[in-house]
Amino acid sequence: MEIIIRPKSVFNLDFKEIWHYRELFYVFAWRDIKVRYKQTVLGISWALFQPLVTTGIFSIFFGKIAKIPSDHIPYPLFVLTGLVFWSFFSNSVTAASQSMVASENIIKKVYFPRLIIPLSSIVTAGLDFLISFLMLLLVMVYYRYFPQFTSLLVLPVLLLTLILTAGGIGLFTSAINVKYRDVRYILPFFIQIGLFVTPIIYPISVILDYRKWLLILNPLTSVIETARALYSGKPINYFLISLGFAISVVIFSLGLYYFRKTEAFFADVA
Amino acid sequence: MDNIIEVSDLSKKYRLGQEQRYYTLRDSIASLSSLPKQLWGVWGNFSEILEKNEFWALKDVSFSVKRGEVVGVIGKNGAGKSTLLKILSRITPPTYGQARLRGRVASLLEVGTGFNQELTGRENIFLNGAILGMSRQEVRRKFDEIVAFAEVERFIDTPVKRYSSGMYLRLAFAVAAHLEPEILLVDEVLSVGDAQFQEKSLGKMREITQQEGRTIIFVSHNMGAINALCNRCLLLEQGQTVAFGETAEVVTKYLSSKRKSVNNIWKIPKKPSVPFYVSKMWLTDENGKAISQIEMGENVNLNLEAKITQEIRDGVLAALVATEGSPLLYIYDTDNSPELRRKRRVGKYFEQVLLPTSIFKEGDYTISIMIGHGQDNLTDQNCEISFKIVNTKRDLTHLSFRKNRLGFLYQETHWEVRQLGRQKEY
Numbered sequence: 001m002e003i004i005i006r007p008k009s010v011f012n013l014d015f016k017e018i019w020h021y022r023e024l025f026y027v028f029a030w031r032d033i034k035v036r037y038k039q040t041v042l043g044i045s046w047a048l049f050q051p052l053v054t055t056g057i058f059s060i061f062f063g064k065i066a067k068i069p070s071d072h073i074p075y076p077l078f079v080l081t082g083l084v085f086w087s088f089f090s091n092s093v094t095a096a097s098q099s100m101v102a103s104e105n106i107i108k109k110v111y112f113p114r115l116i117i118p119l120s121s122i123v124t125a126g127l128d129f130l131i132s133f134l135m136l137l138l139v140m141v142y143y144r145y146f147p148q149f150t151s152l153l154v155l156p157v158l159l160l161t162l163i164l165t166a167g168g169i170g171l172f173t174s175a176i177n178v179k180y181r182d183v184r185y186i187l188p189f190f191i192q193i194g195l196f197v198t199p200i201i202y203p204i205s206v207i208l209d210y211r212k213w214l215l216i217l218n219p220l221t222s223v224i225e226t227a228r229a230l231y232s233g234k235p236i237n238y239f240l241i242s243l244g245f246a247i248s249v250v251i252f253s254l255g256l257y258y259f260r261k262t263e264a265f266f267a268d269v270a
Numbered sequence: 271m272d273n274i275i276e277v278s279d280l281s282k283k284y285r286l287g288q289e290q291r292y293y294t295l296r297d298s299i300a301s302l303s304s305l306p307k308q309l310w311g312v313w314g315n316f317s318e319i320l321e322k323n324e325f326w327a328l329k330d331v332s333f334s335v336k337r338g339e340v341v342g343v344i345g346k347n348g349a350g351k352s353t354l355l356k357i358l359s360r361i362t363p364p365t366y367g368q369a370r371l372r373g374r375v376a377s378l379l380e381v382g383t384g385f386n387q388e389l390t391g392r393e394n395i396f397l398n399g400a401i402l403g404m405s406r407q408e409v410r411r412k413f414d415e416i417v418a419f420a421e422v423e424r425f426i427d428t429p430v431k432r433y434s435s436g437m438y439l440r441l442a443f444a445v446a447a448h449l450e451p452e453i454l455l456v457d458e459v460l461s462v463g464d465a466q467f468q469e470k471s472l473g474k475m476r477e478i479t480q481q482e483g484r485t486i487i488f489v490s491h492n493m494g495a496i497n498a499l500c501n502r503c504l505l506l507e508q509g510q511t512v513a514f515g516e517t518a519e520v521v522t523k524y525l526s527s528k529r530k531s532v533n534n535i536w537k538i539p540k541k542p543s544v545p546f547y548v549s550k551m552w553l554t555d556e557n558g559k560a561i562s563q564i565e566m567g568e569n570v571n572l573n574l575e576a577k578i579t580q581e582i583r584d585g586v587l588a589a590l591v592a593t594e595g596s597p598l599l600y601i602y603d604t605d606n607s608p609e610l611r612r613k614r615r616v617g618k619y620f621e622q623v624l625l626p627t628s629i630f631k632e633g634d635y636t637i638s639i640m641i642g643h644g645q646d647n648l649t650d651q652n653c654e655i656s657f658k659i660v661n662t663k664r665d666l667t668h669l670s671f672r673k674n675r676l677g678f679l680y681q682e683t684h685w686e687v688r689q690l691g692r693q694k695e696y
Contacts, residue, residue, distance in 0.1 A: 001372070003370070003371040005358065007364055007365060008363035027400040027406075031389065031393075031397055034389060035388045035389065039388075107361070109361070109379040109380050110361070110377060110379070111377065264362070265362070267361045
């Protein structure tokens with residue numbers, strides 16, 4: 001084995017090396033999960049608590065009082081579907097954005113592919129997602145909705161779109177946060193705004209046609225709208241799915257590019 | 271060709287701006303004129319604007335290391351030792367030049383990197399092992415050995431936040447000591463912990479180096495450790511190679527260059543970012559006059575101004591008197607006021623201790639200050655003064671404690687010599 005150290009170039013992404021360090025990825029993810037609910041009374045049930053309470057509040061205010069339409073789906077199920085996917089996005093972006101800074105002392109002392117840090121921080125959000133997704137299935141059954149068979153094909157694409165979008169934005173924010181700690185203050189606003197420019201509390205059908213385009217450029221629109229269509233019996237829009245997926249690939253590539261570009265100097269700047 | 275490490279023209283440039291811990295846009299707005307530069311900087315490439323503020327932390331350093339060799343890297347603070355190690359560890363890239371390392375590399379720039387307070391000793395062994403590049407299988411295989419070395423069997427399933435600082439340090443070192451790379455890069459890990467721990471870790475290092483084929487690059491300020499462990503030494507000054515060769519020669523060269531540069535009064539050049547530091551240090555005689563030369567047989571007062579910028583617990587300041595790299599006397603400021611160990615309040619302090627220099631013989635001495643805070647070593651390596659003990663009064667010609675004899679102490683001794691019989695009777 002020979003290691004050659006030279007001035008850094010951005011473009012060679014060494015997949016073999018990342019594969020070599022996969023155990024560190026598991027260990028970081030395991031640590032995050034382990035530490036996450038230490039010294040809490042409710043423990044892992046917090047993963048259920050947040051989407052359930054939010055669903056309750058949204059159902060009362062937006063469903064009952066404001067009477068926002070929901071494509072004939074019962075409003076609690078409608079909004080929970082949105083929130084389950086949205087929570088994964090917001091949790092993983094938040095976790096990833098802080099991950100590099102939180103690992104500052106490791107970055108300054110040991111070498112490994114830095115990508116492992118933000119990517120592994122997303123796993124915890126993934127675990128919460130799995131739990132709340134199971135809850136979503138139960139709520140679906142409660143309201144007597146059942147997913148159609150094509151879900152088995154479509155759902156993996158939706159999940160991939162979701163992960164790539166969250167991963168791309170997570171990589172970007174984690175890298176920029178190393179140098180500019182403003183991210184910590186800006187990100188909550190960004191996520192709050194995101195909650196409203198994604199069709200979570202309202203269906204895309206209430207938006208005027210010429211504005212729909214703006215909404216469709218958000219890959220999470222494709223994820224959430226399609227997820228609802230999978231059980232509500234609405235036709236599945238394959239164009240929307242493909243567009244969302246394509247955009248998520250672009251977002252991930254940009255995030256990865258920025259991360260790789262700044263990665264070499266994290267230890268100097270952090 | 272059996273060079274396991276080949277370094278050629280390795281250089282690293284830093285911008286002074288990078289010393290700043292981190293930026294917020296508020297900082298930038300505070301100096302509006304630099305805002306465009308800062309924003310421009312987000313997208314990289316503002317080198318032209320900042321060219322003036324650059325300095326070379328490492329410049330054109332070349333050397334090679336043979337398989338199985340232990341090479342020490344010495345030099346003053348800021349000489350580039352840590353930068354060199356960081357580049358070889360791949361933590362930061364060089365600006366130009368290259369290095370080839372033929373073998374599995376592990377770097378040990380501190381002990382306990384990534385330890386998580388909430389996790390148990392057992393969990394931290396796996397976490398830290400993985401961070402240092404050990405596979406889970408490897409850690410499992412060596413687990414019992416690590417635990418035994420650290421002497422923490424009873425507490426292995428206790429979160430490390432409940433460990434004493436000694437236990438924590440032993441566990442951290444134990445994991446690192448069981449790495450089995452072909453090339454090991456070590457930075458000053460021996461400078462933490464109590465004397466017993468330092469002894470133990472030094473012993474372990476010696477054991478590691480004597481194992482077959484292990485190549486080590488070792489950065490330290492501890493000339494004793496360097497002398498004991500290293501075959502060859504690299505001396506750096508302001509990022510450049512001053513000497514590379516036999517340890518004894520290079521160490522002598524370093525010590526003599528250092529002696530010239532220290533003074534009888536020391537003042538901190540710039541406020542450091544640590545919570546506990548010494549800002550001034552000087553020697554006085556019994557009348558309070560500042561001195562740097564002492565008559566043999568007399569004592570001297572060591573005076574310090576120390577500053578505490580945030581309340582600290584478990585902090586200790588120690589003075590070390592040494593001559594020619596050998597430690598003679600080591601004293602804590604908590605020796606006779608143990609309450610200092612519990613708490614030190616924010617403020618400026620004056621500390622004075624009478625050094626029993628009357629027992630030292632003629633020669634050149636240095637006094638350095640070490641500061642520890644829990645497990646952190648806050649020592650400023652530049653905080654050092656020197657003094658001379660001279661003899662102008664006694665004729666020592668036939669006495670054993672004259673200058674060029676062995677030993678460090680000036681102490682009258684009385685031999686009792688009796689004749690037990692005449693030679694003939696034997």
